[in-house]
Each structure stands twice: as structure tokens, then as C-alpha cells.
Amino acid sequence: MKKSDIPQDESALKGWTREVFYAKNDDGKYEAGLSTGWSVKKDALDGAWDEVNKNVEDARQQVVAGKLSPIYYYMELRLMDVGVLAQYVGFWKWRVKRHFNPTIFKKLSDDVLQKYADVFEIDVEQLKNFK
Amino acid sequence: MQAFKHYQAAHCENGVTVGLLKQVGLEQITEPLAFGIGSGLFYIEIPFLKLQSGPAISFRTFPGNIFKRTCKAFDVKLVTKKYRDEVKAMSELDELLAKGISVGSQVGVFHLTYYPKAYRFHFNAHNLIVFGKEGNDYLVSDPVMEDTTTLSQQALRKVRFxxxxxxPKGHIYYPTSIGVVTQDKLIAAIRSGIKRNCRDMLRIPASFIGTSGINYTAKNIRKWKDKLGDRKAALYLGQIVRMQEEIGTGGGGFRYLYAAFLEEAAAITGNDDLLLVSEKMTKAGDMWRDSAVQMAGIYKGRLSAQSDYNHSAAILNEISDLEKEAFRQLDKIKI
Structure with missing residues (x-):
């Protein structure tokens, strides 16, 4: 690739940084250049976010329908899986999974809820009163 | 120790390696040299593992290898530490900074406050350099950025843990001294970096690693449409392109970087045969990008036939052949 062909498409890098890209200069020698982004990459990243947003919306509906607890919703919203969430709150995975059950969730102490709230960076109230 | 100078790089670990080693006086080091001496080029699709519910593919060697190998090649003495105690991890960092030592730090990007939200996934193998502290703020050199930035005490603690x-478990690392760097040592470093990279790409006996690993992914791609359905199969292809091209992960980009390394290596060693392999790696980089464009046709919904998946796979087969040929040729060159 020639330095003049380094893609300069609009992307999520906008307003933050440009990325380094190695390409050939006019003398045919490699040199570092800068790129504002590439549409092919942008589309892949946008696709990944569409999937995240879909999962979050699915989770929200399941919580509203009373099938899963708000902990599940916030886990999805924060892009976590059970393994990551369990490490952050410091519980075993099976215990976190139990807390997805709305009946068990309702009986959780404020201390336990506070741990989740801290990890999700929200108030306990937002867990208790899911909108 | 010299004053710290920010060095922007295509990949975070290369950038940290260059930034830290320049500080202990390794003036000759560049990003392509660090990448080549550290045998950075790789390919692996880890079977049965899914990342963000897509295939787990890497185009580079395992995190930490490039830094460790480059340090070893130049007899650099290193200190590396991990912590259980978060408070201690921060206070020891403060002590190092007070002595004027710049420190490499492994961090997770999800809570990295200066990152745009679009890039903030739970990815924990990012590297940056902390080179000072002003009041409550740490001065940070993140190699993917054009300029330096800052992180609050609270924010840095969060990403380190x-x-x-x-x-990362608070993982930090910094060089303390370096051996005498002669032209011979530089050439020896290049030689061993190349040998190891040939081994990694050609001779690891696992079908999912190296040049044969690229064929392994191609074989999987041919099955995705039937096995996963259109939506999921398209997402999987999108994931390949993200792993390949997204900031700091770079498949196509890494092939260009390796081509740049071979060019520098040819100038240092005086062996022009390396330039022929450099040309092939450039071609491989171009083909990775062509394959990304083709895959984008599918994940953008323009293409969806089985023949389109087969086409994507066929491009990967061609890349595998080309990289196999390039590394075989490289393997035979006497430096």
C-alpha cells in the first residue's frame, strides 16, 4: 500500500486520535503515516455494537416480563459476561447466576446489592426499582 | 535516564517497548524493529473459545512476548511486578515515578476514561506508559494516541485492576539497565527474531496456528452460513475484520509492519534478499485488506450466498499459501 492510499474515512477515532499505519512513500520505502479510519472497519465495529444493543434490549424485555433480574440487564449493559461480572463482585459464578432469578434477587441484602451497584456504577435504587 | 519522549505506534506493546527502551539508551529501536526482533507476527484461531460471542483470532504473538524477547535480545535488565493489594500497587508506582522512572503498565480498556466509548470492551491486554504525576493526575503515554494524556488516581487504579x-492484576514493568549494543548484537537480534518467527508461522504442529491456521479459519468460514444462520455468520465475519484491522490489533496492518521490519533489517544487515520477502509480506497485507472488503460485503448485507462465504475462504487460502511461501523463503536466508 502507498502512503497516499492510507484510508482517511470518518470513524469512531474522530476527535480523539489518528492511528499509525505503515505504508510506502514515493521512494518505495516504508514509513509510518496516520489514518482517520477505514469504512470497512467502521462497519464491523458498528455491527458489533448493534449486536450489543440488541442483547441489552432483549435483556430489558426479559426483566420487565419478570423472567430475569435487573442484575442480568446491567451485566449486558456493561458488556460483561457471567465470568467477568463474578470477578468484579467477588462471588462465585454459580452465585451470580442465582441472582439472575427474580425471586432470589428480591431477597438479596443491601450489602450484596451495593456490590453490584458499585460494579455497574449505579445506585442501589436503580437495581431495586427497575424502570 | 533520559526525559521521557512519547512514541506513537500501530500497536500498544510495540510502542511501550520502543518508549521504554529508548529511555535506557537503545536509540536504534523503532516500532518495526521491536516487532520483528520480538517475532510479533502470528496467526491463531483458538478452537472452541469464543470472544464477544465470535471466533477468537489473533494476528500477533501472545501479550508480553514482544517486550520480553526484545529486552532479552539486548541484555536489558527488567523489573516486573503484579499485585494483590491495590493500595500498595499505587504507592509503589508513586515511588518509582518520584525517582524519575517511567513505568509500563498493563490495563483494561473498559474503564479507560480517555478512550471513546465505541472502543471500550472488556479487553485487558492493553499497555501504556506512566511517566509522571502532577497533583492527583498521572501523566500517561498511550502508544495508540498522537499525544500524551492523563488519568486520575482513581481511574488508573481501576484500569490496573x-x-x-x-x-492485569496491577502488572507493571520497567527496564533498569541495558548491555552494550554493538552492530553485531543488533544483527544477532534480528537473526533470532526472524528464526523464531519462521518457526511460529511454519512449524508449530497444530492446525489452528501459523500459516495453516489461516486455512483452519477458511475451513470454518465455509460452514458458518449453514451452521449459524445468516445473521450470526455475518457477525462472525465482522469479528474477524475487527480482530484484523481494529486499532492496535491489526492483521493487514501487521503484515505491512513486518514488511517494514524486513526492509530495515535489509539495510542493517546489507542482505537484499530480505527485500524480496518484504515485497511478499506487502502483498499479504494487501490481500488481508481485500479479504476484509469482501467480508464487509457480507456483514453489511449486500452479499449472503454460500458462494460469497466460499469466496472469503478462498482469499484466506491464497493468503495462507503466500505467507507460507514468504516464510519458507525467509527461513532459508542466511544473515
Whole structure:
């Protein structure tokens, strides 16, 4: 690739940084250049976010329908899986999974809820009163 | 120790390696040299593992290898530490900074406050350099950025103790001294970096690693449409392109970087045969990008036939052949 062909498409890098890209200069020698982004990459990243947003919306509906607890919703919203969430709150995975059950969730102490709230960076109230 | 100078790089670990080693006086080091001496080029699709519910593919060697190998090649003495105690991890960092030592730090990007939200996934193998402290703020050199930035005490602590796969556990590292760097040593470093990279790409006996690993992914791609359905199969292809091209992960980009390394290596060693392999790696980089464009046709919904998946796979087969040929040729060159 020639330095003049380094893609300069609009992307999520906008307003933050440009990325380094190695390409050939006019003398045919490699040199570092800068790129504002590439549409092919942008589309892949946008696709990944569409999937995240879909999962979050699915989770929200399941919580509203009373099938899963708000902990599940916030886990999805924060892009976590059970393994990551369990490490952050410091519980075993099976215990976190139990807390997805709305009946068990309702009986959780404020201390336990506070741990989740801290990890999700929200108030306990937002867990208790899911909108 | 010299004053710290920010060095922007295509990949975070290369950038940290260059930034830290320049500080102990390794003036000759560049990003392509660090990448080549550290045998950075790689390919692996880890079977049965899914990342963000897509295939787990890497185009580079395992995190930490490039830095470790480059340090070893130049007899650099290193200190590396991990912590259980978060308070101690921060206070020891403060002590190092007070002595004027710049420190490499492994962090998770999810809570990295200066990152745009679009890039903030739970990825824990990012590297940056902390080179000072002003009041409550740490001065940070993140190699993917054009300029330096800052992180608050609270924010740095959070990213140093991110959780999940490859959790950094406060991991820090810094060089303390370096041996005498002669032209012979530089050439020896290049030679061993190349030998090791040929081994990694050609001779690891696992079908999912190296040049044969690219065929392994191609074989999987041919099955995705039937096995996963259109939506999921398209997402999987999108994931390949993200792993390949997204900031700091770079498949196509890494092939260009390796081509740049071979060019520098040819100038240092005076062996022009390396330039022929450099040309092939450039071609491989171009083909990775062509394959990304073709895959984008599918994940953008323009293409969806089985023949389109087969086409994507066929491009990967061609890349595998080309990289196999390039590394075989490289393997035979006497430096």
C-alpha cells in the first residue's frame, strides 16, 4: 500500500486520535503515516455494537416480563459476561447466576446489592426499582 | 535516564517497548524493529473459545512476548511486578515515578476514561506508559494516541485492576539497565527474531496456528452460513475484520509492519534478499485488506450466498499459501 492510499474515512477515532499505519512513500520505502479510519472497519465495529444493543434490549424485555433480574440487564449493559461480572463482585459464578432469578434477587441484602451497584456504577435504587 | 519522549505506534506493546527502551539508551529501536526482533507476527484461531460471542483470532504473538524477547535480545535488565493489594500497587508506582522512572503498565480498556466509548470492551491486554504525576493526575503515554494524556488516581487504579480474561492484576514493568549494543548484537537480534518467527508461522504442529491456521479459519468460514444462520455468520465475519484491522490489533496492518521490519533489517544487515520477502509480506497485507472488503460485503448485507462465504475462504487460502511461501523463503536466508 502507498502512503497516499492510507484510508482517511470518518470513524469512531474522530476527535480523539489518528492511528499509525505503515505504508510506502514515493521512494518505495516504508514509513509510518496516520489514518482517520477505514469504512470497512467502521462497519464491523458498528455491527458489533448493534449486536450489543440488541442483547441489552432483549435483556430489558426479559426483566420487565419478570423472567430475569435487573442484575442480568446491567451485566449486558456493561458488556460483561457471567465470568467477568463474578470477578468484579467477588462471588462465585454459580452465585451470580442465582441472582439472575427474580425471586432470589428480591431477597438479596443491601450489602450484596451495593456490590453490584458499585460494579455497574449505579445506585442501589436503580437495581431495586427497575424502570 | 533520559526525559521521557512519547512514541506513537500501530500497536500498544510495540510502542511501550520502543518508549521504554529508548529511555535506557537503545536509540536504534523503532516500532518495526521491536516487532520483528520480538517475532510479533502470528496467526491463531483458538478452537472452541469464543470472544464477544465470535471466533477468537489473533494476528500477533501472545501479550508480553514482544517486550520480553526484545529486552532479552539486548541484555536489558527488567523489573516486573503484579499485585494483590491495590493500595500498595499505587504507592509503589508513586515511588518509582518520584525517582524519575517511567513505568509500563498493563490495563483494561473498559474503564479507560480517555478512550471513546465505541472502543471500550472488556479487553485487558492493553499497555501504556506512566511517566509522571502532577497533583492527583498521572501523566500517561498511550502508544495508540498522537499525544500524551492523563488519568486520575482513581481511574488508573481501576484500569490496573480490571477483571476478566487476562486480568492485569496491577502488572507493571520497567527496564533498569541495558548491555552494550554493538552492530553485531543488533544483527544477532534480528537473526533470532526472524528464526523464531519462521518457526511460529511454519512449524508449530497444530492446525489452528501459523500459516495453516489461516486455512483452519477458511475451513470454518465455509460452514458458518449453514451452521449459524445468516445473521450470526455475518457477525462472525465482522469479528474477524475487527480482530484484523481494529486499532492496535491489526492483521493487514501487521503484515505491512513486518514488511517494514524486513526492509530495515535489509539495510542493517546489507542482505537484499530480505527485500524480496518484504515485497511478499506487502502483498499479504494487501490481500488481508481485500479479504476484509469482501467480508464487509457480507456483514453489511449486500452479499449472503454460500458462494460469497466460499469466496472469503478462498482469499484466506491464497493468503495462507503466500505467507507460507514468504516464510519458507525467509527461513532459508542466511544473515
Amino acid at each position: 480490571a477483571k476478566g480474561v487476562l486480568a
